[in-house]
Amino acid sequence: MYVICLAKITLFPVYFFRDEDLRQMKEGVDSYFAFYQLIPLASIRNYLHEGALLQLIGNFLLLSPLSAYIEIFTRRKWKTGKKIALLAFVSVMIEALQFLFNVVSGFPARTADIDDFFLNTSGAVLTLVILVLFRKMLRNHEHFKETLDSLFYD
DSSP states (O other): OHHHHHHHHHTOOOOOOOHHHHHHHHTTOTTTOOSEEOSTTHHHHHHHHHTOHHHHHHHHHTTHHHHHHHHHHHTTTSOHHHHHHHHHHHHHHHHHHHHHHHHHHSSOSSOEEHHHHHHHHHHHHHHHHHHHHHHHHHHHHHHHHHHHHHHHHO
C-alpha cells in the first residue's frame, strides 16, 4: 500500500498533450515550466520564503516509512550503509522518473529537484538512525530487565 501511495504522490498523474495544446499552454509562461531544478538549496530557500513548510516537511518524511520497512525486513541481514544506499537509490529513481515523465510527456507535472533528493534521503536516514538507536535501547533494556529478574527471582 505504501509503494502505491508513494508512486501516486511522486509520479502521477502523467499528462500527455497534443503539440498544439502544449504550445498554447507554454505560451508566455516558458519560465514557469521547469523539467528539473539542480541548484542545491534553491527549493528549500523558496519553501521557507513562501511559507511552504508542509512541502518541506512532506519531502523530509516521504521515505520514512520505507526506512521502517527496510529496518524491519533486513535488520540482521544488511549493514546500515547498504540500507542508506538503497534509500538514496530510491530517492534518485523517483527524481529520475519524474524527469523522464516530464520529457516524454512534454509537460512538467512534477519537477525533478535536487533538494527533494536531499530532503527525502536525509529524512529517511534520520528515521533509520532513530530506529536503530531505539532497537539498541530496547535490547539493552531487555538485557537490564533480565539481569534484574535473575537477581530477584533466581
